[in-house]
Amino acid sequence: MKNVWIITACILLAGCCREDHPFPAGIQHVVVIGIDGMSSQGFIEAKTPCMDSLMRNGAYSYTVRCVLPTVSKPNWNAMLCGAGPDITGVTSNGWYRDLQVFPPVVMTGNHSFPTIFDIVREQKPAAELGSLYQWGDFGSMLDEDVMNLSETYPTALETAEKTAAYILEKRPDFVFIQLDEVDGYGHSDGHMSSGYLKGIEEADMQVRIIVDAVRDAGIAESTLIMIVSDHGGIFHKHGDNTYEELTTPIIFSGKGIKKDYAIRQQIYRYDVAADVAFALGLQAPQQWIGRPTLPAYEGFDEPTNLWQGVELLPPPVFHTETYNPPHGGVSVDRPAEVKIKKPAGVDGVIRYTVDESVPTRESALYEGAFTVEKSTVIRAKLFGEKGESPVVTAEYKVENSKTK
Ligand SMILES: [Zn+2]
Structure with a gap:
C-alpha cells in the first residue's frame, strides 16, 4: 500500500512539473510605459506611429479592464501590486501608506502591499530598479527603500527625456514610467475630443523617445516594452463605471513576444505586475491575484476555457x-x-x-x-x-x- 502511494505521488509530481509554466527565455529588461487616461477608443483613433509599430512587433489587447474606482491611484497601484483595492487597501487617490484605515492583507516593513519592485528586489538583490513619473503622487506607492531611482518631473516630455537618459546610463532591469498629460486633455477638452486625441499623439512621441533609448542602449534584443494605461474617460471625467472609463489598451512588444498578435485572453489591471514577474523569471507571491498574459509570449497558447458569449461592442x-x-x-x-x-x-x-x-x-x-x-x-x-x-x-x- 505504501509503495502505491509513493508511486502515485511520483506520477502526480511529474505531472505537476510538466504542467508548470517555464518562464520566457532571454528577457533581461522590462520597460513599462504608462499613459494616464488613455482609453482604447482614444488610442485606436489617434495617429500613433510609434505605438502602432510596437503593436506590429508585439501582442496587444483593447479590452483591459480597470479596477474600481476608475481613478489613477487604485489602478496604477493594481498594476504595481498584482491585486486590486479590496486586497491592497488602495481604494482612492487619497491613500497614503501611514494614513490607511483599510489594511492590506499582507504588508512590507513600510506598510504597503508588496509591489513588483519589492518582488524584484527580493529575488534579484542587485537589480537596477527605477520609476520616473509626472504625477508626483505616483511616488507615494513606491517603497523608497527598494528603488534605485524614484523621481517626478513637471512635464511628460521631461519625464520621457530623463527616462531615456536613465536607460542609456543604467540599463535598468525594470523601469516603470507614468506620463500624465493625456488625462489632463481628457478633463479640459473632453475625452475623444480633437485636443484629447492630440494629447495621445504627443504621448506617442514621448514613447518614441523611450523606445529609441532602449535601442541606443543596445538592449532592444533583451527588453520587453509594455504600454499600459490606468483608466479611460467619458465627456470630461472618469471615476464612474462606463465602458469608456473602464476599458484601456495594452501592448507587449520585444523579446519573446508574438508579432502582430491580438490577444484573446481577458487581461485585468492587476495582471501587469504578474507579467513583469513572469517576464523576469520571478516567483509572484501567493497573495497576488494577477496572472501573466501567457498567450502574448512565443511558445504559449490562448487558454482553452475562454467563455464564448455575446460580443460586447464599444459604445457610440x-x-x-x-x-x-x-x-x-x-x-x-x-x-x-x-x-x-x-x-x-x-x-x-x-x-x-x-x-x-x-x-x-x-x-x-x-x-x-x-x-x-x-x-x-x-x-x-x-x-x-x-x-x-x-x-x-x-x-x-x-x-x-x-x-x-
Ligand atoms: Zn484624471
Whole structure:
C-alpha cells in the first residue's frame, strides 16, 4: 500500500512539473510605459506611429479592464501590486501608506502591499530598479527603500527625456514610467475630443523617445516594452463605471513576444505586475491575484476555457466639442447640436432615443447630426450583427435667457 502511494505521488509530481509554466527565455529588461487616461477608443483613433509599430512587433489587447474606482491611484497601484483595492487597501487617490484605515492583507516593513519592485528586489538583490513619473503622487506607492531611482518631473516630455537618459546610463532591469498629460486633455477638452486625441499623439512621441533609448542602449534584443494605461474617460471625467472609463489598451512588444498578435485572453489591471514577474523569471507571491498574459509570449497558447458569449461592442461616442461644453454647462438661446460617432474599427449601426428609454434594434437610426430645441436626455447604443454595446447617455441642456 505504501509503495502505491509513493508511486502515485511520483506520477502526480511529474505531472505537476510538466504542467508548470517555464518562464520566457532571454528577457533581461522590462520597460513599462504608462499613459494616464488613455482609453482604447482614444488610442485606436489617434495617429500613433510609434505605438502602432510596437503593436506590429508585439501582442496587444483593447479590452483591459480597470479596477474600481476608475481613478489613477487604485489602478496604477493594481498594476504595481498584482491585486486590486479590496486586497491592497488602495481604494482612492487619497491613500497614503501611514494614513490607511483599510489594511492590506499582507504588508512590507513600510506598510504597503508588496509591489513588483519589492518582488524584484527580493529575488534579484542587485537589480537596477527605477520609476520616473509626472504625477508626483505616483511616488507615494513606491517603497523608497527598494528603488534605485524614484523621481517626478513637471512635464511628460521631461519625464520621457530623463527616462531615456536613465536607460542609456543604467540599463535598468525594470523601469516603470507614468506620463500624465493625456488625462489632463481628457478633463479640459473632453475625452475623444480633437485636443484629447492630440494629447495621445504627443504621448506617442514621448514613447518614441523611450523606445529609441532602449535601442541606443543596445538592449532592444533583451527588453520587453509594455504600454499600459490606468483608466479611460467619458465627456470630461472618469471615476464612474462606463465602458469608456473602464476599458484601456495594452501592448507587449520585444523579446519573446508574438508579432502582430491580438490577444484573446481577458487581461485585468492587476495582471501587469504578474507579467513583469513572469517576464523576469520571478516567483509572484501567493497573495497576488494577477496572472501573466501567457498567450502574448512565443511558445504559449490562448487558454482553452475562454467563455464564448455575446460580443460586447464599444459604445457610440458623443462628440464632446458639441456636448454643451466646452466645459460642461448649457446652450443658451440656441438649440444644442447632437453629434454621435461610431467607435473606430467596429461594424454596426447607432440607434438612439430621446425619451430616456433604452435603445433597441427598433429605435431611431442615427443618420447624422441633429439639434434639440429643449433640454433632452439622449441614449445611444451600437448594434452589430451579433453583438451590441452598453448604453451611453448624454444630457443636453438648453435654456432661454429671456424666460429666466
Ligand atoms: Zn484624471
